[in-house]
Amino acid sequence: MQGINVKSEIGQLKRVLLHRPGKELLNLTPDTLERLLFDDIPYLEAAQQEHDAFAEILRNHGVEVLYLEDVMAEVLDLSHEIKEEFVKQWINEAGISTGLYRKKIYDYMMQYQDDSKALVLKSMEGIVLKELNYNKNDSLVDIMSDPSKLVIDPMPNLYFTRDPFACIGEGVSLNRMYSVTRNRETIYGEYIFKYHPDFKDRVEKYYDRYNAFHIEGGDILNINDKVLAVGISQRTEADALEMLAKNIFDNENSTIETILGFDIPNRRAFMHLDTVFTQIDYDKFTVHPGILGPLRVYRIVKGIKKGEINVEVLSSDLETILEHSLGIEKVELIKCGGEDMIAAEREQWNDGSNTLCISPGTIVTYERNRKTNELLKQRGLNVLEIPSAELSRGRGGPRCMSMPLDREPVNY
Numbered sequence: 110m111q112g113i114n115v116k117s118e119i120g121q122l123k124r125v126l127l128h129r130p131g132k133e134l135l136n137l138t139p140d141t142l143e144r145l146l147f148d149d150i151p152y153l154e155a156a157q158q159e160h161d162a163f164a165e166i167l168r169n170h171g172v173e174v175l176y177l178e179d180v181m182a183e184v185l186d187l188s189h190e191i192k193e194e195f196v197k198q199w200i201n202e203a204g205i206s207t208g209l210y211r212k213k214i215y216d217y218m219m220q221y222q223d224d225s226k227a228l229v230l231k232s233m234e235g236i237v238l239k240e241l242n243y244n245k246n247d248s249l250v251d252i253m254s255d256p257s258k259l260v261i262d263p264m265p266n267l268y269f270t271r272d273p274f275a276c277i278g279e280g281v282s283l284n285r286m287y288s289v290t291r292n293r294e295t296i297y298g299e300y301i302f303k304y305h306p307d308f309k310d311r312v313e314k315y316y317d318r319y320n321a322f323h324i325e326g327g328d329i330l331n332i333n334d335k336v337l338a339v340g341i342s343q344r345t346e347a348d349a350l351e352m353l354a355k356n357i358f359d360n361e362n363s364t365i366e367t368i369l370g371f372d373i374p375n376r377r378a379f380m381h382l383d384t385v386f387t388q389i390d391y392d393k394f395t396v397h398p399g400i401l402g403p404l405r406v407y408r409i410v411k412g413i414k415k416g417e418i419n420v421e422v423l424s425s426d427l428e429t430i431l432e433h434s435l436g437i438e439k440v441e442l443i444k445c446g447g448e449d450m451i452a453a454e455r456e457q458w459n460d461g462s463n464t465l466c467i468s469p470g471t472i473v474t475y476e477r478n479r480k481t482n483e484l485l486k487q488r489g490l491n492v493l494e495i496p497s498a499e500l501s502r503g504r505g506g507p508r509c510m511s512m513p514l515d516r517e518p519v520n521y
């Protein structure tokens with residue numbers, strides 16, 4: 110089956126989208142780290158090895174691994190017009206406004222026109238002034254510029270494929286992202302859903318990157334075919350969630366009846382719902398103890414008329430809300446770091462509660478979060494650990510680094 114089919118967080122993962130970290134990481138410098146949302150500069154070769162180990166574990170567990178760069182190259186291979194359209198749009202979205210530079214960059218990119226994958230990778234890497242053919246004598250700007258200035262920024266966060274678009278049932282939320290740097294990443298999703306034969310006309314679009322409010326995939330959790338959980342966070346605005354809810358409820362093909370809005374503190378450490386909360390088994394979740402106090406949950410359902418919603422603040426505790434949503438008697442929340450608050454904060458910072466579930470009870474985690482991994486093993490989970498010294502410098506874990514496209518249905 111092509112298209113998208115994701116109606117839980119835990120059903121056997123069949124197909125997933127990753128991006129292997131590439132040369133975009135080599136264009137990170139201390140001065141650009143903050144703007145580009147990194148906390149340190151990863152050592153590229155080691156990050157790639159770690160990422161390859163991640164992909165290998167997935168393949169060994171029956172998951173088909175697709176890479177964003179390959180899927181996008183297939184789109185560009187469809188026609189020369191699409192390639193031209195993409196390069197022009199990419200230049201615009203990078204903020205290049207002078208005619209001279211648009212032309213130079215266009216010509217520079219088109220040298221890769223016979224190798225679509227190279228073109229895609231270059232678009233991810235960014236461009237430094239000295240790569241371009243420029244003549245210092247005919248431009249004041251050029252004469253004043255440092256040859257190693259970034260003319261087009263890299264997109265170093267692309268290996269977090271969870272965020273630019275998110276699968277919801279058989280549809281997708283093509284996100285408008287919170288930051289300028291990450292918002293550029295959603296161009297790949299736009300082209301894939303518009304042109305790629307495996308997705309085009311098969312996937313409902315519940316949100317669009319041209320909408321005004323921001324929302325990111327790390328905040329979107331498929332609890333089951335009837336319930337969706339969405340974080341209201343640093344990255345996802347309540348307005349965006351309202352719009353998404355209306356679009357989902359008004360769509361005949363969607364089976365979702367309830368959306369739970371999780372209002373989590375607006376902090377970089379928490380960033381997305383999936384940095385503090387993920388489902389790992391039929392009845393088990395990991396949670397960062399730091400959110401349990403301030404968490405507020407809203408229940409959103411369809412209103413009486415089309416385009417209307419009803420919202421209610423829930424007063425029960427998280428376990429009860431989840432038990433009710435899943436229709437099961439007992440839910441277990443496993444705290445990242447256990448009762449040790451220092452371990453909890455340290456391991457949450459390195460994505461201890463950002464687990465990717467590949468089938469009920471089988472999860473991928475970062476090896477470095479020893480305390481949380483130990484607790485998960487004690488609770489009977491099958492924990493597959495991946496090396497993470499370099500990947501974790503981008504502040505995202507196994508869930509952030511993956512976008513499931515297809516999962517087996519789950520039977521409770």
Ligand SMILES: NC(=[NH2+])NCCC[C@H](N)C(=O)O
Pocket residue numbers: 146147266269271272291326327328380381383384463503504505506508509
């Ligand atoms: N789903 C996630 N938690 N993704 C983490 C993304 C990390 C990335 N550096 C950012 O700030 O956007």
